[in-house]
Amino acid sequence: MSKKKRIGIIGGGISGTALGFNLSLYDDADVTLFEKGRIGCGTTAKSAGTVCLFDDSLNNRYWDVRLYGFETYLKMERERKGSAGFDKTGTLVCATSEKEVDRIKAGIALAESAGYTGEYITDKARIKQILPMLNTDTILGAGYTADDGYFDGTMISNTFAQKMEANGGTILRGADVTEIVIENGTAKGVKTADGDRYDFDVVVDCTGPWSRFTGEMAGLDVPIWHTKAEAFFVVPPEKHLDYVFPILKFPAFYALRAGNNIFICKSHLSMNLDDPMHAGQWDPDRLPEREGTDDYFIDFLFHQFEKNVPGLTDAGLNSSWLSYRAETRDFLPIVGDTPVKNYLLATGYGGNGVIEAPAVSRDLAKYIMRGESTLLLEEWAFSRLLKDKGE
Amino acid sequence: MKIAICVKYVPVDSKVQVDPATHALIRNSGAGEINPSDRYAVEMARRLKKDGDTLDVFTMGPADAVRALKVVLALGADHAYLLNDKAFAGSDTLGTAKVLAAALTQYGPYDVVLMGSASNDGATGQVGPMTAELLGMPDVTDAVDLQIDGGQAAVSKKAGDSLFALKTALPVLVTVPFGANEPELPTLRNQVAANQHDIIDVTAADLGIAPETVGQAGALSIVTDTMQVVQKKQAVTVTGTVDEMANKLAGLVEGQLKALQQGGGEHV
Numbered sequence: 001m002s003k004k005k006r007i008g009i010i011g012g013g014i015s016g017t018a019l020g021f022n023l024s025l026y027d028d029a030d031v032t033l034f035e036k037g038r039i040g041c042g043t044t045a046k047s048a049g050t051v052c053l054f055d056d057s058l059n060n061r062y063w064d065v066r067l068y069g070f071e072t073y074l075k076m077e078r079e080r081k082g083s084a085g086f087d088k089t090g091t092l093v094c095a096t097s098e099k100e101v102d103r104i105k106a107g108i109a110l111a112e113s114a115g116y117t118g119e120y121i122t123d124k125a126r127i128k129q130i131l132p133m134l135n136t137d138t139i140l141g142a143g144y145t146a147d148d149g150y151f152d153g154t155m156i157s158n159t160f161a162q163k164m165e166a167n168g169g170t171i172l173r174g175a176d177v178t179e180i181v182i183e184n185g186t187a188k189g190v191k192t193a194d195g196d197r198y199d200f201d202v203v204v205d206c207t208g209p210w211s212r213f214t215g216e217m218a219g220l221d222v223p224i225w226h227t228k229a230e231a232f233f234v235v236p237p238e239k240h241l242d243y244v245f246p247i248l249k250f251p252a253f254y255a256l257r258a259g260n261n262i263f264i265c266k267s268h269l270s271m272n273l274d275d276p277m278h279a280g281q282w283d284p285d286r287l288p289e290r291e292g293t294d295d296y297f298i299d300f301l302f303h304q305f306e307k308n309v310p311g312l313t314d315a316g317l318n319s320s321w322l323s324y325r326a327e328t329r330d331f332l333p334i335v336g337d338t339p340v341k342n343y344l345l346a347t348g349y350g351g352n353g354v355i356e357a358p359a360v361s362r363d364l365a366k367y368i369m370r371g372e373s374t375l376l377l378e379e380w381a382f383s384r385l386l387k388d389k390g391e
Numbered sequence: 392m393k394i395a396i397c398v399k400y401v402p403v404d405s406k407v408q409v410d411p412a413t414h415a416l417i418r419n420s421g422a423g424e425i426n427p428s429d430r431y432a433v434e435m436a437r438r439l440k441k442d443g444d445t446l447d448v449f450t451m452g453p454a455d456a457v458r459a460l461k462v463v464l465a466l467g468a469d470h471a472y473l474l475n476d477k478a479f480a481g482s483d484t485l486g487t488a489k490v491l492a493a494a495l496t497q498y499g500p501y502d503v504v505l506m507g508s509a510s511n512d513g514a515t516g517q518v519g520p521m522t523a524e525l526l527g528m529p530d531v532t533d534a535v536d537l538q539i540d541g542g543q544a545a546v547s548k549k550a551g552d553s554l555f556a557l558k559t560a561l562p563v564l565v566t567v568p569f570g571a572n573e574p575e576l577p578t579l580r581n582q583v584a585a586n587q588h589d590i591i592d593v594t595a596a597d598l599g600i601a602p603e604t605v606g607q608a609g610a611l612s613i614v615t616d617t618m619q620v621v622q623k624k625q626a627v628t629v630t631g632t633v634d635e636m637a638n639k640l641a642g643l644v645e646g647q648l649k650a651l652q653q654g655g656g657e658h659v
Contacts, residue, residue: 234579288404291458292403295586315578316577
C-alpha cells in the first residue's frame with residue numbers, strides 16, 4: 001500500500017471545510033483540519049451566503065464557478081434538507097446602465113443554458129409586482145429568476161466537515177495553529193498553541209481574513225486587505241411582508257430577507273482598497289459578535305435606499321454587525337502554490353467564499369493529490385499578484 | 392413636562408477586557424450597545440412624551456457611548472448629554488449615581504426620570520434607587536407601566552408574578568425591567584438624522600463635582616475579583632429513528648435524574 005499524502009488545512013470556514021471534503025474523496029489523502037474556534041464560526045458565519053445565478057458578484061467569465069457552487073449546495077439540500085440552509089427567494093438584479101443590461105442578459109442566457117429560468121424585465125409595473133417597495137424610475141430594467149437564493153455558510157461548512165469526517169478526515173476543533181514549520185524553504189508541518197507538532201507534506205492556509213497573519217508564520221506576505229462588511233438588519237414598516245422579498249442587487253448594495261428582517265449591506269465590489277474607511281489591515285480576532293459598525297455605512301445605505309428602495313427608508317434598525325472580507329487588488333482569490341514550497345493558499349475570496357469555494361476546492365484538491373492544474377487555478381494563482389508587484 | 396432617560400453603553404460580547412488591577416471592565420476595549428433593559432425604559436419615555444414635553448437622554452461612559460445616545464435621539468430624544476471625564480472612570484454604583492444626580496439637577500429639574508432596572512454587565516440594580524435618593528425624589532423599581540395624571544404618577548410595578556398598582560407624587564424616578572413593553576426601533580431615516588445631532592459633552596467641572604468624590608478615587612465598594620462564568624451546558628444531538636431517539640432521550644433523562652439525586656449531574 002502506498003504512503004498517503006498528509007495535508008494540513010488551517011481554518012474551518014467555508015474555504016477549509018470545502019477543501020477538506022474534496023481532499024477526503026481521495027483514498028490516498030490523509031487530511032487534518034485545524035480550527036481554533038468552531039466550524040464555520042468566523043467570518044463565514046457573517047456571510048450573506050447569496051449564490052445568485054446572474055448578479056455581478058463574480059464576472060461572467062467565471063460563471064461555471066458560480067454554477068458549480070450553486071449546484072453543490074442544491075445537492076446538499078437534496079441529500080438532507082436544511083444542510084445548506086437554502087432560502088429560495090429568487091433574485092432581482094437591477095440595471096442602472098447599458099453595460100449592466102448586457103451583463104445581466106448574458107448571465108440570464110448562461111442560466112438558461114444550464115436549465116434555470118431567468119428573464120430581463122423592462123416593464124416597470126411587473127418589476128414592482130416582484131418588489132413593490134422599489135423605485136423603478138432609477139433603473140433601466142431588472143433581471144429576475146425565482147430559482148436561486150441564499151445559503152447559510154455555517155451550515156454548509158458543518159455539512160462539509162461532517163462529510164469530510166465520514167470519509168476519514170480529521171478535524172481538530174479548538175486547535176490554534178501558532179507556528180508553520182518551515183525547513184529549507186519548505187513547509188513541513190504546523191505547531192499548535194498546546195505545543196503539539198503535526199507533520200505534513202502540504203499545508204494549506206484557508207484562514208481568509210486571518211491569512212496575512214497566518215502567512216507571516218510562513219514568512220510570506222499574503223497580499224490581502226480587509227474590507228469592511230457592515231450589515232444592518234432592518235424591519236420593514238409593514239412588519240410582515242405578504243410577498244417573498246427577493247435578493248435585491250444594485251451595483252453599490254444588496255439586500256435579502258433574514259426571517260422577518262431585511263439584511264442590507266454595501267456590495268464588496270464597490271469597496272475601495274485605498275479608502276481607509278473601506279479597507280485596511282485589521283485584527284479579525286477583535287471583531288465583535290455584533291455591532292461595531294460605522295455611521296458612514298448606514299448613511300451610505302440610507303441614501304441608496306432613499307433613491308432606489310424608498311420603502312425601506314422608514315424600516316426599523318434592529319441590529320448590525322461588522323465583518324472583514326479578505327480582498328486582493330483584483331478582487332479575486334489566491335489559490336495554490338506560494339513562494340514557500342508546499343505552503344498553499346485558498347484565501348482572498350472577498351465576499352464570494354460561498355460562491356467560489358466548491359469549484360476552487362475541487363480543483364485545488366486535484367492539484368494537491370495529482371499535480372494536475374486547471375485554468376481556474378492558473379488564473380487565480382498567487383503568481384499573478386507577484387507580477388502586479390513587478391516581481 | 393420634562394422627562395429624562397439615563398442609559399448605559401454596555402459591551403456586546405465576552406471579548407471585553409478586564410483591568411487586572413481594578414477588576415473593572417475596560418469599557419473602550421470592544422464594541423458596545425445600549426443596555427438591553429434601558430431599551431424598555433426608552434420606550435416608556437417615548438410613550439409618556441406628549442406634545443410640548445421634552446425628553447433628554449444622559450449617559451455616563453467613554454466617548455463611544457455616544458452611540459447609545461444616538462439611538463435614543465433617533466427614538467425621539469431632544470437633547471443628549473455625554474457625561475465623560477477621566478475622573479468618572481472606575482466609579483462604583485454610588486459614584487455613578489452621584490454623577491447622574493448632578494447632571495439631572497444641572498439640566499433639570501425633571502418631572503420623570505427613567506432608567507433600566509439593571510445593566511447586563513454590572514447588574515446591581517442599585518444606580519436607579521441611589522440616584523433617586525440623592526435627588527430626594529421617590530423611586531419605583533421594576534415598573535412595567537407608567538401613567539401621569541394630575542401631577543401624580545400611576546405605576547404598575549412587577550414583583551414576581553404579581554403587579555402592584557402604586558401612586559406617587561412627581562417628580563419620580565422609575566426603573567424599567569427587561570421585557571416591560573415592546574420597544575420601537577429607530578428607523579433608518581431617524582437614525583441617519585440622529586447621527587448628525589449635537590451631543591453635549593459634560594465634564595466633572597461642568598457639574599461642579601470634586602474628582603476625588605467619584606470614580607476609582609471615590610469608590611466605596613471594591614471589586615476584589617472578576618471571574619469568567621464557566622459554561623457547563625452542552626447541547627447533545629439526538630439522531631436515529633423515532634424509537635431510537637425516544638430511547639436515547641429516556642436514557643439522558645434517567646441519567647440526569649440519577650445524577651441530580653447524587654448531587655451532581657451534567658448540564659444538558
